[in-house]
Amino acid sequence: MSTPGRGLHGHVLESLGPAITAGEYPPGSVLRTDELAQRFDVSRSVMREAVRVLESMHLVESRRRVGVTVRPKSEWNVYDPQVIRWRLAGADRPQQLRSLTVLRSAIEPVAAGLAAKHATADQCAELTECALGMVANSRGHQLEGYLVHDVTFHRVILNASGNEMFARLGDVVAEVLAGRTHHEVMFEDPDPAAVTLHVQVAEAVRAGDAVRAEHLTREITVGALQELDILAP
Amino acid sequence: MSTPGRGLHGHVLESLGPAITAGEYPPGSVLRTDELAQRFDVSRSVMREAVRVLESMHLVESRRRVGVTVRPKSEWNVYDPQVIRWRLAGADRPQQLRSLTVLRSAIEPVAAGLAAKHATADQCAELTECALGMVANSRGHQLEGYLVHDVTFHRVILNASGNEMFARLGDVVAEVLAGRTHHEVMFEDPDPAAVTLHVQVAEAVRAGDAVRAEHLTREITVGALQELDILAP
DNA sequence: GGGAACAAAAAGTCTGACTTATTTGCCACA
DNA sequence: TGTGGCAAATAAGTCAGACTTTTTGTTCCC
Numbered sequence: 001m002s003t004p005g006r007g008l009h010g011h012v013l014e015s016l017g018p019a020i021t022a023g024e025y026p027p028g029s030v031l032r033t034d035e036l037a038q039r040f041d042v043s044r045s046v047m048r049e050a051v052r053v054l055e056s057m058h059l060v061e062s063r064r065r066v067g068v069t070v071r072p073k074s075e076w077n078v079y080d081p082q083v084i085r086w087r088l089a090g091a092d093r094p095q096q097l098r099s100l101t102v103l104r105s106a107i108e109p110v111a112a113g114l115a116a117k118h119a120t121a122d123q124c125a126e127l128t129e130c131a132l133g134m135v136a137n138s139r140g141h142q143l144e145g146y147l148v149h150d151v152t153f154h155r156v157i158l159n160a161s162g163n164e165m166f167a168r169l170g171d172v173v174a175e176v177l178a179g180r181t182h183h184e185v186m187f188e189d190p191d192p193a194a195v196t197l198h199v200q201v202a203e204a205v206r207a208g209d210a211v212r213a214e215h216l217t218r219e220i221t222v223g224a225l226q227e228l229d230i231l232a233p
Numbered sequence: 234m235s236t237p238g239r240g241l242h243g244h245v246l247e248s249l250g251p252a253i254t255a256g257e258y259p260p261g262s263v264l265r266t267d268e269l270a271q272r273f274d275v276s277r278s279v280m281r282e283a284v285r286v287l288e289s290m291h292l293v294e295s296r297r298r299v300g301v302t303v304r305p306k307s308e309w310n311v312y313d314p315q316v317i318r319w320r321l322a323g324a325d326r327p328q329q330l331r332s333l334t335v336l337r338s339a340i341e342p343v344a345a346g347l348a349a350k351h352a353t354a355d356q357c358a359e360l361t362e363c364a365l366g367m368v369a370n371s372r373g374h375q376l377e378g379y380l381v382h383d384v385t386f387h388r389v390i391l392n393a394s395g396n397e398m399f400a401r402l403g404d405v406v407a408e409v410l411a412g413r414t415h416h417e418v419m420f421e422d423p424d425p426a427a428v429t430l431h432v433q434v435a436e437a438v439r440a441g442d443a444v445r446a447e448h449l450t451r452e453i454t455v456g457a458l459q460e461l462d463i464l465a466p
Numbered sequence: 467g468g469g470a471a472c473a474a475a476a477a478g479t480c481t482g483a484c485t486t487a488t489t490t491g492c493c494a495c496a
Numbered sequence: 497t498g499t500g501g502c503a504a505a506t507a508a509g510t511c512a513g514a515c516t517t518t519t520t521g522t523t524c525c526c
Contacts, residue, residue, distance in 0.1 A: 007508090032477090064518045066520080099398045103399070240479095297487045298490095299508085
């Protein structure tokens with residue numbers, strides 16, 4: 001997902017960002033630019049650029065005569081892809097994965113409904129292709145192949161919704177799906193019912209049946225919630 | 234919504250950011266740091282900090298020997314509150330308002346359902362209070378008073394959902410609601426049916442009836458979509 | 467005890483010199 | 497004519513140091 005730490009300031013960010021999002025510096029902690037510059041062995045100009053970026057993410061606040069203070073988690077720009085990446089790489093990966101899955105469960109069904117109305121012929125074709133790819137990789141521990149098609153499937157849905165805000169969640173969904181396959185234990189082949197649902201969603205979108213597409217996608221996301229034991233019985 | 238342009242670099246941002254998000258510099262346009270610094274009458278260090286922030290928002294990309302190139306809209310961090318604010322203040326305010334309203338229609342019903350399960354007694358009380366406030370201000374052109382309670386109502390729902398991603402959309406919803414009242418024409422008193430729905434949502438949440446809270450909120454958001462002529466007949 | 471003047475601390479700003487990566491274009495050679 | 501590499505130009509990147517401004521905390525006087 002996106003850019004590595006380009007430039008010195010990027011390198012500093014890749015070190016400081018995860019530390020802050022991991023809660024290594026509790027809210028209210030005060031850092032001093034000069035000290036940080038020394039610690040990371042960079043000039044103050046570089047350090048200042050890094051701090052500015054952290055500030056734009058609302059991770060910290062810089063005030064004269066005080067220093068750079070860490071903000072409480074409730075103020076972070078939690079939709080910033082870089083913040084999401086840092087959190088997924090750190091200690092509160094589980095919580096981040098849960099909240100992102102709930103977010104998915106809200107967005108994707110609506111996106112699928114819109115996709116049924118707005119998808120182009122190309123997008124419908126790609127959707128069907130992905131669904132078939134998922135079927136083809138659904139047995140015999142071909143998890144990687146399955147994942148690729150799964151990710152693309154959901155990306156296409158989000159793009160086809162025609163809503164720019166939904167479209168930009170493609171990377172987030174990709175990250176969640178990849179996380180499930182790689183980090184969470186996923187011994188077995190995917191649930192056959194889920195595979196079927198994807199095929200049916202592709203059909204519904206192609207048929208322009210918004211209600212059906214939304215309903216079927218909701219079933220998919222319910223499955224994702226159950227996997228993480230979200231959803232009270 | 235959030236911070237004004239603090240510091241010189243902030244001032245530059247408040248000028249450059251809106252210009253870029255307004256499409257004043259088409260994707261691929263190349264800016265040079267030195268020229269910008271001259272134009273805004275600031276030092277290169279300050280200009281560099283501003284560029285770094287724009288870069289972290291994925292509005293621009295800075296490359297050696299090339300300059301600062303503007304990225305296509307499809308790559309912008311459209312969830313960044315500052316980007317949202319800039320776009321709402323500029324030319325594509327209508328499109329931004331529409332995509333945000335669609336986003337609301339996906340998020341808020343789910344959030345209301347979760348709120349019914351997780352809301353504290355305090356939150357339930359505040360919700361009821363807001364609903365009553367809306368009723369009290371629903372007649373006689375008391376639009377400002379109505380707006381305050383409306384905004385708080387939706388904020389409380391999002392917070393009570395217990396999902397950090399939902400909670401952070403409070404500012405966005407506030408912006409959309411304020412936009413409807415202030416910029417879009419809103420001659421008349423609010424739709425009585427909408428007011429009633431808010432009261433009923435507050436009741437459902439208090440009663441812990443997730444399904445009902447979700448359904449009722451969906452009706453509210455459908456109304457919001459209809460106001461903007463989204464939703465095919 | 468309260469308020470005003472003062473001192474210290476840290477971010478903020480500017481400048482100028484230098485480094486480095488990347489592109490462009492030239493030129494030689496096949 | 498085309499292609500390879502080499503060299504120059506260019507703009508961002510980095511650094512160091514001096515100076516300014518704002519804010520905070522202290523102290524001293526009324």
